[in-house]
Amino acid sequence: MTEEAVKTQGQLLTEKLSFSIKNCWETASPEERQAISQFAEQYKNFLAKGKTEREFTAQCVSVLKREGFITIEEALKQNGKLAPGSKVYQHVKGKSLVFAIIGTKPLQEGVNILSAHVDSPRIDLKTNPLYEDSEFALFDTQYYGGIKPYQWTAIPLALHGVVITKNGERRDICVGEDEEDPVFTITDLLPHFATDQMQKKASEFISGEELDILAGSEPFTDDKAADKVKLTILHLLYAQYGMTEEDFASAEITFVPAGKLKDVGLDRSMIGGYGHDDKCCAYTAFYGALYFVDPNHALEKTIVCLLTDKEEDGGGNTGPRSRYFENFLKYLYAKVTNNYMDIDVCLLLSNSSMLTADVNAAYDPNYSEVYDKKTAPYFGKGIALSKSGTGNDANAEYCQKVQGIFNRNNIRWQYGGWGTVDKGGAGTIACIFANLGIDVLDCGIPVLSMHSPFEVISKIDLYTAYKGYKAFLKDA
Numbered sequence: 001m002t003e004e005a006v007k008t009q010g011q012l013l014t015e016k017l018s019f020s021i022k023n024c025w026e027t028a029s030p031e032e033r034q035a036i037s038q039f040a041e042q043y044k045n046f047l048a049k050g051k052t053e054r055e056f057t058a059q060c061v062s063v064l065k066r067e068g069f070i071t072i073e074e075a076l077k078q079n080g081k082l083a084p085g086s087k088v089y090q091h092v093k094g095k096s097l098v099f100a101i102i103g104t105k106p107l108q109e110g111v112n113i114l115s116a117h118v119d120s121p122r123i124d125l126k127t128n129p130l131y132e133d134s135e136f137a138l139f140d141t142q143y144y145g146g147i148k149p150y151q152w153t154a155i156p157l158a159l160h161g162v163v164i165t166k167n168g169e170r171r172d173i174c175v176g177e178d179e180e181d182p183v184f185t186i187t188d189l190l191p192h193f194a195t196d197q198m199q200k201k202a203s204e205f206i207s208g209e210e211l212d213i214l215a216g217s218e219p220f221t222d223d224k225a226a227d228k229v230k231l232t233i234l235h236l237l238y239a240q241y242g243m244t245e246e247d248f249a250s251a252e253i254t255f256v257p258a259g260k261l262k263d264v265g266l267d268r269s270m271i272g273g274y275g276h277d278d279k280c281c282a283y284t285a286f287y288g289a290l291y292f293v294d295p296n297h298a299l300e301k302t303i304v305c306l307l308t309d310k311e312e313d314g315g316g317n318t319g320p321r322s323r324y325f326e327n328f329l330k331y332l333y334a335k336v337t338n339n340y341m342d343i344d345v346c347l348l349l350s351n352s353s354m355l356t357a358d359v360n361a362a363y364d365p366n367y368s369e370v371y372d373k374k375t376a377p378y379f380g381k382g383i384a385l386s387k388s389g390t391g392n393d394a395n396a397e398y399c400q401k402v403q404g405i406f407n408r409n410n411i412r413w414q415y416g417g418w419g420t421v422d423k424g425g426a427g428t429i430a431c432i433f434a435n436l437g438i439d440v441l442d443c444g445i446p447v448l449s450m451h452s453p454f455e456v457i458s459k460i461d462l463y464t465a466y467k468g469y470k471a472f473l474k475d476a
Contacts, residue, residue, distance in 0.1 A: 021414045023380045024460045025269070039466065040271060040459040043283050044261040048177070051256045051275055052160050053118040053309045053318075057097040060286055060307065064089050064099060067293045072331045082335045087293060090328050094162075095309040095318040098328045101292050103299035107333050108344065110351030111302040112476040113438070114289060114469055116282035116358065117311030117320070117429060120275045121145030121451050123152060123186075123211060123255040125161075129248055130215070132230040139184075139213035141255070145312035150205040151452050156183040157213065161253030163243050171241045176258040183258045184213050213255055257453040264456055270379070271462070276455040280462055281357035281444045282307050288469030302336075303473045304329070311358075311429055320429040326436070350437040353476040355402070356430040357469065359457075360384040360416040362446030375417030377446040379458040382412030383468045386428075386442035394430075398439040402472065409471035412464055416442065443468070 007015075028036065050056035069087040082088065082102050089099035096118070100111070122144050129140040143149065158176025165171065176183040188206075189197055197205060219228030220235060237243040243251070261273030289305040291297060310319030317324070326345060333348060334340045363376035377384035385402065387394050406413045430440045445465050448456040 021378070021381050022412075023378075024382055024412045024464060025380050028460065036459050036463040037268075039463050040263075043280070043462060044271060044273075046283060047273070047275055047279055048260045050279065051120075051158075052122075052254060053095045054162060054252075055160065056118045056279060056282065057091060057095060057307060060097055061089070061091050063286075063290070067290065069099060072328060072335075075335050076331060081338045082332070084299070085295060088332065088335075090324070090331075092309075092322075092324050093318050096322075096324065097307045098304065098325060099289070100302055100304045100328075100332055101289070101299060102336060103302040105300050105302070107302060107336055108347050108351065109301070110348060110353065111304050111329075112473050113304045113306065113352055113354040113433075114285040114473065115306040115308065115320075115354060115356050115429060115433065116285045117278045117309070118282050118307050119145070119309050119312050120256075120277055120279065121147045121312060123157070123213070125213075125248065125251070125253040125255075127249045129253075130230055130233060130245060132227040135217060135219065135229050136214065137216035137229045137233045139215050139255075141211050141213060143208055143211060144254070146451050148202070148452070149208055149211055150188075150202065152211060153186045153188040153206060155185065155453055156258040157185055157255040158258035159184060159253060159255055161251055163241055163247050163251040163253070165242045165247055166244070167242075169242060171243065173241060173253070184215065184255060186211050187214055269460070270456050270458055272454050272456045274453055274455065276445070276447050276457050277359045277450050278311065278357070278444070280447075280457055281359060281465065284445070284462060284466040285357045285469050288466050289473060291470050292473065297474075299474070301476070302332075304332075308429065314429075314432075320432045346437065352438045353398070353401070353472075354433055354438045354440040355443040355469065355472055356428050356433065356440055357465070358428040358430075358442055358444045359447045359450065360386060360442075360444050361418060361450055362448050364448055370419050372417055372420050375415045376419075377414050377416050379446060379448070380460055381414045381446075382461060382464045383443060384414055384416030384446055386416030386418070386444075394434075394439070394441040398441060401439075401476070402441050402443070405471055405475045406468055409467075409475070411468040411471050413468065416444070416446075443472075 050059050069089045072088045072090045075088045084102050084104045086102040091097055123141045124144050126140045126142055161173045163171045175181050216229055216233045218232050220231040225231055257274040261271050264270035264272040285305055289303055292299055306325055308320045310316045314321055329345050330343050333343050360377050363371050363378050387399055428442050430442050433440045445457055445461045
């Protein structure tokens with residue numbers, strides 16, 4: 001007698017009607033586990049060199065060039081149309097990136113789009129940051145993105161930035177990531193003196209205005225000089241980068257946690273470090289799209305991948321509200337159709353399908369009171385689909401379309417939620433693209449300790465996202 005024959009009617013109905021979300025590790029083969037491990041190592045190495053949006057997209061552009069992509073500007077100068085299989089990109093002011101691989105179907109029938117953001121919460125310098133106090137040199141800062149300020153004290157920080165000197169030279173700066181480099185830090189108050197501080201709410205432990213970076217303490221050797229410690233720092237900056245104090249006004253200098261991403265847990269099943277939000281989704285979206293540069297993976301619909309800056313504040317000409325994405329599609333339409341006059345991007349957008357690849361808040365048993373256990377995504381259970389977000393509520397037809405694609409391609413997915421009512425909530429860039437008429441659904445990787453200096457993800461969720469994004473681009 002088979003096992004199926006002895007099951008009760010209730011058991012059979014449960015299997016047929018219920019949605020069972022199992023841990024992906026339980027069914028992973030040895031070959032798949034090896035692939036997961038290799039993918040995770042590649043991701044860790046990529047992020048080690050791509051902690052800022054400039055660094056991340058610069059690495060992506062290097063890969064695109066190796067794969068034979070040309071800029072959209074180059075494409076527009078060439079004679080003839082863009083044929084199926086053509087590969088074009090646009091690097092927007094060094095911070096955002098959009099690229100496409102042309103399919104066989106007319107663009108008017110829509111394109112399949114993956115979108116993710118490449119900025120992360122961090123500490124930025126103010127425009128006049130360097131000062132001396134009590135023979136310490138310090139940098140005055142402001143934070144970018146939603147952070148808990150107290151998490152950024154008493155940890156090693158690295159300086160990443162771009163300086164344009166008076167003579168127009170660009171200098172890329174990175175201090176704190178190499179083994180021999182010095183690091184920086186924001187000091188904290190010792191517990192012996194912290195009686196009053198410990199009575200405050202967590203939001204008041206340290207204010208944003210108090211997040212000043214410790215930059216030096218050695219005075220310049222000159223009895224007649226003022227602010228000798230500050231002068232030492234200015235002298236070092238000039239000697240190494242040709243930078244003067246005036247150059248701070250135009251420079252982009254930021255501080256992020258120093259060091260590489262690390263495996264977490266004795267089983268090495270997780271990855272911890274800075275920038276998972278949202279570079280883990282950007283990385284998997286990027287390589288999910290690159291899978292189709294192989295001529296053997298022919299496309300019917302054109303695919304587009306958008307890696308955007310400024311998700312954390314929504315502004316700027318490199319952010320998701322900028323028109324560069326629509327303009328790229330106009331250029332693409334003109335070059336594919338050889339029609340530079342009658343460009344109907346509205347029709348293209350309304351027929352397009354999109355996943356906003358953005359992280360979700362993984363269930364954390366340490367803070368169970370703010371999660372809805374029925375809808376929260378869990379580590380190891382695959383990619384999370386979030387039907388509703390701020391300004392976006394994907395329709396039933398499109399949700400079922402995406403679920404069907406994942407089911408047909410054996411992509412493990414789970415519910416995505418944002419906490420209990422009135423206690424949780426967050427938004428993504430999905431609403432911006434929904435306003436353009438695109439069918440869009442949030443779909444990303446669950447994260448623990450989100451927006452902290454040390455976020456954590458599951459390796460198998462990372463790999464599942466990569467497979468899921470490939471399936472979407474092929475079948476949507």
